[in-house]
Amino acid sequence: VTAIAVDTMTERLRWEAAYRSAFPRVYRGLLALGARPEEAEDALQDAFLKGLERSSDRPVASVDGWVFVVASRGWRGRRIRERVLLPWTLLIDREAPRLMDASYDVLSSLRKLPLRQRRIVVARYVVGLSQEQTAELFGIARGTVSATTTQAIAALRRHMEVQK
Amino acid sequence: MTTPSEQWIVGALRQATDRMALPPESRWIRGHHSTPHAPTIAVVGIIAIFIVGSWSGSVAERHFASTDPGPVVIDEVLGMLVTLFLNPVGWVGAFLGFLLFRLSDIVKPFPANKLEQLHGGIGVMADDLMAAIYANLALRAVIAASNWIIG
Numbered sequence: 001v002t003a004i005a006v007d008t009m010t011e012r013l014r015w016e017a018a019y020r021s022a023f024p025r026v027y028r029g030l031l032a033l034g035a036r037p038e039e040a041e042d043a044l045q046d047a048f049l050k051g052l053e054r055s056s057d058r059p060v061a062s063v064d065g066w067v068f069v070v071a072s073r074g075w076r077g078r079r080i081r082e083r084v085l086l087p088w089t090l091l092i093d094r095e096a097p098r099l100m101d102a103s104y105d106v107l108s109s110l111r112k113l114p115l116r117q118r119r120i121v122v123a124r125y126v127v128g129l130s131q132e133q134t135a136e137l138f139g140i141a142r143g144t145v146s147a148t149t150t151q152a153i154a155a156l157r158r159h160m161e162v163q164k
Numbered sequence: 165m166t167t168p169s170e171q172w173i174v175g176a177l178r179q180a181t182d183r184m185a186l187p188p189e190s191r192w193i194r195g196h197h198s199t200p201h202a203p204t205i206a207v208v209g210i211i212a213i214f215i216v217g218s219w220s221g222s223v224a225e226r227h228f229a230s231t232d233p234g235p236v237v238i239d240e241v242l243g244m245l246v247t248l249f250l251n252p253v254g255w256v257g258a259f260l261g262f263l264l265f266r267l268s269d270i271v272k273p274f275p276a277n278k279l280e281q282l283h284g285g286i287g288v289m290a291d292d293l294m295a296a297i298y299a300n301l302a303l304r305a306v307i308a309a310s311n312w313i314i315g
Contacts, residue, residue, distance in 0.1 A: 016193065023192050028181040041187055045194050080310055106176040125174050126181045153170050160173070 012052060018063040019048050026068045029126040033118055034111045035075050043075035065129045065137045072119060109159035117152035124149055206249055213242045214289055221285025232280075232288050239292035243269065246296035251303050260306065265299035273298055 023044060030040035047070040051063075060066040110118060123134045124145075131149075135142040217238040224236045232239075247261040269292060272280060276298070280291035 020189075020192060024186055027186060028184045031184050032177070032181050037187065041191060044192070048193060049195075106173060107180050110177065121177070125177050153173055156173050156177075157170065 015051050022064040022067045025127050029068055029122045032122050032126050039075055043071040046074045047071040062133045064127050065133050068127045069137045105160055109156050112159055113152055113155055117148055120148045121152045210245050217242055217289045218285035221288035239289050243292040243296035247299040249300055261303045264302045265296055268295040268298040
């Protein structure tokens with residue numbers, strides 16, 4: 001029993017360290033997707049607990065990527081529930097904070113992309129996943145990741161040129 | 165990633181996100197889910213209302229000399245509690261739950277129609293309880309469908 005308890009504690013500490021290491025990139029990735037800071041914190045919180053609950057027999061290729069995928073899905077689900085089921089009055093001032101700084105043009109352009117493109121761009125360039133990791137975590141082909149990234153970057157460029 | 169303008173966009177994206185402030189480290193791990201439920205309290209409340217409603221329903225039936233008298237609304241209170249049980253919704257969702265519960269209470273799908281025929285306060289409460297279980301599942305399905313369609 002003691003050995004199992006020690007194993008469990010070791011596993012928890014290992015997961016906690018990996019989660020803490022992933023937190024900054026994934027948190028910023030969620031904000032880049034369009035989450036509000038408190039939404040990003042909540043989504044990460046839930047991902048942390050899901051990570052604790054999942055079996056250590058099923059290791060993940062990238063902790064950062066796994067946390068990002070779980071947290072972004074959780075955020076999206078919560079946002080949908082809010083949009084569909086909360087009164088409109090509660091949604092006033094609940095959108096993602098406006099980006100006033102000119103250097104944030106790229107982020108406001110990013111938020112105009114479809115969620116699918118946004119997720120892949122953020123996974124690749126904010127969270128820092130490789131094409132292979134992104135494809136595996138999203139359950140799509142590597143070629144799809146490459147094509148979606150190219151389309152998204154081209155769309156970002158168009159949006160930014162329009163802004164200028 | 166071939167052209168300089170594309171590289172510039174990726175660089176700008178990284179630069180912009182790197183400037184985002186992080187929350188204090190003490191908030192990175194809270195140790196509980198972001199939407200804490202209190203299912204135990206809800207279950208205790210539902211059971212208590214069912215017991216009180218069954219007793220008071222019997223008393224009210226004798227007092228009004230009728231079956232399931234109109235002034236008795238504790239069965240609807242129980243119904244709404246059951247409809248919203250573990251369904252994390254706001255006011256619009258609660259209103260939708262109310263409509264689903266009323267619909268289910270009017271249609272009375274099996275076995276609610278059979279439970280309605282029970283004698284005394286149990287009969288007053290049990291059919292609404294069953295109708296509310298259907299409404300709870302329907303509301304759950306609406307939430308899941310909205311997640312699936314939009315997300």
